[in-house]
Amino acid sequence: MPSESCLAATICEVKDRVRWRTPAWKPSFCRSIARSVAKASVRYKVPPGLILAVMINESDMNEKAVWTSLRSGRVYAKDGGLMGIRCALDRQGRCINATVRGLTWKGVMVPATNIALGARQLAYWRDVGGLEKAALRPRRGALKAKQKYVRCTHKTHAYWAHYNHGKIYLDHGRARHYPHRVAVLYYALLRAMNLDTSLLTSTVLSVRDPGKSLRTAAEPVEPRYRKLCNSIRAASPTCGDLTTAHLDR
Numbered sequence: 001m002p003s004e005s006c007l008a009a010t011i012c013e014v015k016d017r018v019r020w021r022t023p024a025w026k027p028s029f030c031r032s033i034a035r036s037v038a039k040a041s042v043r044y045k046v047p048p049g050l051i052l053a054v055m056i057n058e059s060d061m062n063e064k065a066v067w068t069s070l071r072s073g074r075v076y077a078k079d080g081g082l083m084g085i086r087c088a089l090d091r092q093g094r095c096i097n098a099t100v101r102g103l104t105w106k107g108v109m110v111p112a113t114n115i116a117l118g119a120r121q122l123a124y125w126r127d128v129g130g131l132e133k134a135a136l137r138p139r140r141g142a143l144k145a146k147q148k149y150v151r152c153t154h155k156t157h158a159y160w161a162h163y164n165h166g167k168i169y170l171d172h173g174r175a176r177h178y179p180h181r182v183a184v185l186y187y188a189l190l191r192a193m194n195l196d197t198s199l200l201t202s203t204v205l206s207v208r209d210p211g212k213s214l215r216t217a218a219e220p221v222e223p224r225y226r227k228l229c230n231s232i233r234a235a236s237p238t239c240g241d242l243t244t245a246h247l248d249r
Contacts, residue, residue: 002193006239008034010193013235015061018228022062036112040119051119053186058084063111081109083118125162158205171207180205180215184225187217188232193239
């Protein structure tokens with residue numbers, strides 16, 4: 001766990017480098033976001049670096065980011081805020097999907113709430129939410145073995161894959177490497193804050209592409225993630241020796 005001052009300085013510097021046509025954050029707002037990340041991290045036992053990595057991946061640290069989904073010409077869902085939280089809307093503008101049921105869209109977009117919702121979802125997918133197929137021992141005389149869904153053990157992927165994939169990890173298509181994309185951001189953030197990366201580097205992140213090496217957290221592949229990781233490395237706040245002046249400059 002980084003100190004709050006380290007977290008705030010990292011957030012301010014990284015925000016300034018990854019923002020896309022959005023204003024920079026004031027130091028006071030960086031500190032507010034850092035407190036929200038730290039609080040959610042402790043409450044849901046999710047590392048703050050992972051929360052920040054998902055934040056960068058989902059919104060480029062834009063607290064006002066919104067993506068709308070249409071059905072029959074009508075907006076039926078919005079994804080938004082720092083953590084890209086989905087809200088399926090009823091006609092009164094309230095969320096009806098399980099993770100945010102009863103909240104208003106305006107409430108979901110409050111940065112502290114959005115961060116807490118994202119951390120809660122990460123903890124849910126880590127602990128109870130994911131599923132995977134398991135073969136059942138065939139009964140005598142049965143022509144083939146049956147399958148059932150059991151709790152996912154995340155052996156072939158990082159647990160945060162489910163933040164994007166939902167219950168079942170997708171081992172095909174472009175989305176199969178979502179957990180690796182988050183991992184390279186997470187790794188770069190840990191290095192920027194002078195924190196240990198050994199647990200992350202020992203995690204199996206996503207499936208191996210045929211004929212290629214297994215992806216690692218230290219090596220971004222896609223151009224967008226190489227650029228983002230370079231931006232995070234360029235931030236590199238001196239977390240071992242922070243001063244108030246460094247935060248307020």
